[in-house]
Amino acid sequence: MKKIGKNKQSFDLYELTESECKNLFAKQQACLKNTYPHKGKGGYSSAVMTVLGHIYEGASYESDTQSLTMHGEAVAFTHANLHGESEVIAITxxxxxxxxxxxxxxxxxxxxxxxVVIREEGKIKQIPISDLMPYPWPEIK
Ligand SMILES: [Zn+2]
Incomplete structure (x- = not known):
């Protein structure tokens, strides 16, 4: 992973190597077995990479209320934060x-x-979250 510059809001912008992207996907896939209560037979998982290059996974934890369900992404962010790493540079x-x-x-x-690292038609794409939030809330001041 390397810093490749700043975006138009002056936020740091990173790029992962293909190998790092594949590793991120592998960790995310491996974490599917931890979805609750499905144990791999449903639910979702995610993985984040921090600025230190560490990867933390998260698996969804469902509630019958649905509104209390924790998504794999939120759990992955929490997992990183529990290790003192809140600066995430990439997520599946x-x-x-x-x-x-x-x-x-x-x-x-x-x-x-x-x-945001995705697979599309067999190719890996790296899309900055700012590109996925055209009219964001809150706005950048
Ligand atoms: Zn979600």
Missing amino acids: GPNCHICKQLIWESSLRSKIDII
Whole structure:
């Protein structure tokens, strides 16, 4: 991973190597077995990479109320934070819109334009969260 400059809001912008992207996906896939209560037979997982290059996974934890369900992304952010690492530079995607908001807010706090890493038609794409939030709330002041 390397810093490749600043975005238009002057947030740091990073790029992962293909190998780092594949490692992020591998950790995310391996974490699917930890979804609750499905144990791999449902639910979602995610993985984040921090500015130190460490990867933390998260698995969804469902509630019958649905509104109390924790998405894999939120759990991955929490997992990183429990290790004292709140500066995330990349996360696996695609993500639901609730999680895009969470990623966006983390980006605002860290001043890092978090990269959403997705697979599309067999290719890996790295998309800055700012590109996925055309009319964001809160706005950047
Ligand atoms: Zn979500």
